[in-house]
Amino acid sequence: MALDRLIEAIAKKQNPTAAGLDPKLEYIPDFIKEKAFGRCGKTLEGAAAAILEFNRGLIDALCEIVPAVKPQCAYYEMYGWQGMKALHDTIAYAREKGLFVITDGKRNDIGSTMQAYATAHLGKTEVAGESAAAFGADALTVNGYLGSDGIQPLLDVCRMEDKGIFVLAKTSNPSSDEVQNQLLEGGEPLYETMGQYCEKWGKGLSGKYGYSGVGAVVGATWPEQLGELRGMLTHTFFLVPGYGAQGGTAEDVAMAFDKNGLGAVINAARSIMCAWQKQNAAPEDYAKAAAQEAEKMRDSILRGIGRIRL
Amino acid sequence: MALDRLIEAIAKKQNPTAAGLDPKLEYIPDFIKEKAFGRCGKTLEGAAAAILEFNRGLIDALCEIVPAVKPQCAYYEMYGWQGMKALHDTIAYAREKGLFVITDGKRNDIGSTMQAYATAHLGKTEVAGESAAAFGADALTVNGYLGSDGIQPLLDVCRMEDKGIFVLAKTSNPSSDEVQNQLLEGGEPLYETMGQYCEKWGKGLSGKYGYSGVGAVVGATWPEQLGELRGMLTHTFFLVPGYGAQGGTAEDVAMAFDKNGLGAVINAARSIMCAWQKQNAAPEDYAKAAAQEAEKMRDSILRGIGRIRL
Numbered sequence: 001m002a003l004d005r006l007i008e009a010i011a012k013k014q015n016p017t018a019a020g021l022d023p024k025l026e027y028i029p030d031f032i033k034e035k036a037f038g039r040c041g042k043t044l045e046g047a048a049a050a051i052l053e054f055n056r057g058l059i060d061a062l063c064e065i066v067p068a069v070k071p072q073c074a075y076y077e078m079y080g081w082q083g084m085k086a087l088h089d090t091i092a093y094a095r096e097k098g099l100f101v102i103t104d105g106k107r108n109d110i111g112s113t114m115q116a117y118a119t120a121h122l123g124k125t126e127v128a129g130e131s132a133a134a135f136g137a138d139a140l141t142v143n144g145y146l147g148s149d150g151i152q153p154l155l156d157v158c159r160m161e162d163k164g165i166f167v168l169a170k171t172s173n174p175s176s177d178e179v180q181n182q183l184l185e186g187g188e189p190l191y192e193t194m195g196q197y198c199e200k201w202g203k204g205l206s207g208k209y210g211y212s213g214v215g216a217v218v219g220a221t222w223p224e225q226l227g228e229l230r231g232m233l234t235h236t237f238f239l240v241p242g243y244g245a246q247g248g249t250a251e252d253v254a255m256a257f258d259k260n261g262l263g264a265v266i267n268a269a270r271s272i273m274c275a276w277q278k279q280n281a282a283p284e285d286y287a288k289a290a291a292q293e294a295e296k297m298r299d300s301i302l303r304g305i306g307r308i309r310l
Numbered sequence: 311m312a313l314d315r316l317i318e319a320i321a322k323k324q325n326p327t328a329a330g331l332d333p334k335l336e337y338i339p340d341f342i343k344e345k346a347f348g349r350c351g352k353t354l355e356g357a358a359a360a361i362l363e364f365n366r367g368l369i370d371a372l373c374e375i376v377p378a379v380k381p382q383c384a385y386y387e388m389y390g391w392q393g394m395k396a397l398h399d400t401i402a403y404a405r406e407k408g409l410f411v412i413t414d415g416k417r418n419d420i421g422s423t424m425q426a427y428a429t430a431h432l433g434k435t436e437v438a439g440e441s442a443a444a445f446g447a448d449a450l451t452v453n454g455y456l457g458s459d460g461i462q463p464l465l466d467v468c469r470m471e472d473k474g475i476f477v478l479a480k481t482s483n484p485s486s487d488e489v490q491n492q493l494l495e496g497g498e499p500l501y502e503t504m505g506q507y508c509e510k511w512g513k514g515l516s517g518k519y520g521y522s523g524v525g526a527v528v529g530a531t532w533p534e535q536l537g538e539l540r541g542m543l544t545h546t547f548f549l550v551p552g553y554g555a556q557g558g559t560a561e562d563v564a565m566a567f568d569k570n571g572l573g574a575v576i577n578a579a580r581s582i583m584c585a586w587q588k589q590n591a592a593p594e595d596y597a598k599a600a601a602q603e604a605e606k607m608r609d610s611i612l613r614g615i616g617r618i619r620l
Contacts, residue, residue, distance in 0.1 A: 042437045147485035173460060175458045179454060
């Protein structure tokens with residue numbers, strides 16, 4: 001099962017973190033943008049070219065340090081199909097470099113349509129007998145508001161293609177409590193029910209290390225809920241956003257791990273991508289600064305959980 | 311406000327329906343596919359070319375009949391960035407022909423990221439002082455599971471660019487009850503709370519005809535809930551999927567309208583796109599068959615609600 005590949009990479013690199021690839025143009029050094037705009041103009045195509053080169057530099061610098069990257073679809077979609085081509089090329093490059101790729105798309109729809117999203121991001125698209133991977137990630141984030149028939153096509157693709165999903169349970173943003181903390185008739189909050197669905201949906205996708213192919217997204221900004229859900233959802237691996245720029249600390253995320261230091265992958269995007277700006281490094285050293293920041297993040301988190309054991 | 315443009319088009323054409331553009335390859339006549347594959351091969355690019363030509367034919371035939379089209383992102387995304395280019399070109403062509411375009415993306419994320427989605431689908435993307443519309447729809451469907459801070463960037467773009475959103479309340483699929491019908495502590499189902507949020511989020515986007523720029527998605531397959539929500543959410547316009555192939559009837563969707571025949575736009579995709587197959591029409595007449603089916607749908611619905619008055 002796909003999350004086994006992620007878990008093995010985490011243990012091998014002794015690093016339970018992912019680098020978010022959310023490339024806003026303002027994060028990208030001028031020398032990269034000038035080259036791209038010179039070639040393609042100040043256009044969506046030019047922006048996409050800059051993003052791809054920036055990402056390649058980051059991936060080269062990070063691929064021996066982190067086990068996974070998490071590109072956020074929205075930052076590619078805002079540059080149109082040209083940006084989506086940069087997403088495709090970024091995913092292909094990261095996988096070539098041995099990284100596990102989690103596409104953060106939070107996709108959701110009814111079953112027949114979810115089949116198309118599952119194919120788009122995790123499967124292979126058939127065209128008159130030929131087939132090609134449209135985006136080809138290892139895992140996809142999804143939103144479970146539509147219930148089981150919206151999730152089933154993903155489970156089928158996960159089984160056939162050795163892929164995984166992460167379902168939103170408790171997101172990192174301040175107003176996540178408005179809907180997700182609504183108490184249900186039985187007194188439990190909605191995010192807990194969503195977590196229980198992850199356990200249920202994961203039943204047919206058991207992995208070697210106790211975790212299924214269906215993970216949950218739980219924000220680093222909610223340490224209490226992280227700990228509560230870790231205790232309750234024993235087969236559900238967590239993708240934990242919100243570390244760093246959003247306020248989650250190493251102490252907060254320690255709650256997400258089991259006694260072997262497994263059970264979660266912690267994501268940071270801005271703090272790694274913008275490390276060169278924060279450190280006042282030379283723009284040419286942006287990738288080196290990102291690598292240093294990723295090592296710092298890894299070391300901080302490992303101090304709280306000790307050695308990761310399979 | 312953007313939904314005023316939709317409402318005016320509905321009244322002018324005396325037709326409260328939208329044609330879904332969810333172009334699976336199996337819906338497309340062979341002569342279109344053969345031409346596209348001949349030019350681009352049996353590739354994602356070839357599939358995207360076939361989709362675009364199919365859509366253009368549909369749009370030409372439907373643009374005097376329906377006020378709106380609803381392309382479903384997933385069916386473009388599954389053909390990669392090449393498919394996303396077909397989505398862009400489809401939207402541009404439909405708007406040229408005077409149609410209101412609702413991109414069905416069900417996007418959702420935290421505020422900073424939702425800003426990127428809002429820009430992608432409804433706004434203009436800035437690249438070093440130049441700007442371009444990445445996809446340029448008139449409205450976008452979104453998922454409110456993340457709460458207000460994930461919706462706010464959309465409201466800002468709606469106000470500035472005269473656009474609208476539709477938030478998922480009660481979706482058309484069979485398992486929508488698993489999460490959406492969960493009863494909250496006060497005894498009301500979650501979909502009702504989501505509907506109340508639509509009323510709240512729409513407050514700053516009031517329109518001329520009583521409906522705000524924040525609509526709700528409520529499935530035709532749940533007539534009881536449609537009626538209940540219509541009575542309760544007096545400023546919220548409904549996008550109603552699930553008519554036709556999914557089982558919703560003209561009688562079911564009559565519940566979605568107010569006494570002036572306003573308040574909802576009913577979407578059908580498969581029954582219109584595949585009309586030529588159902589009618590055993592010549593493949594060359596696929597667009598004509600779609601137009602006939604769209605007129606039939608309009609007439610069935612109008613029989614239940616009478617003349618639409620502004």
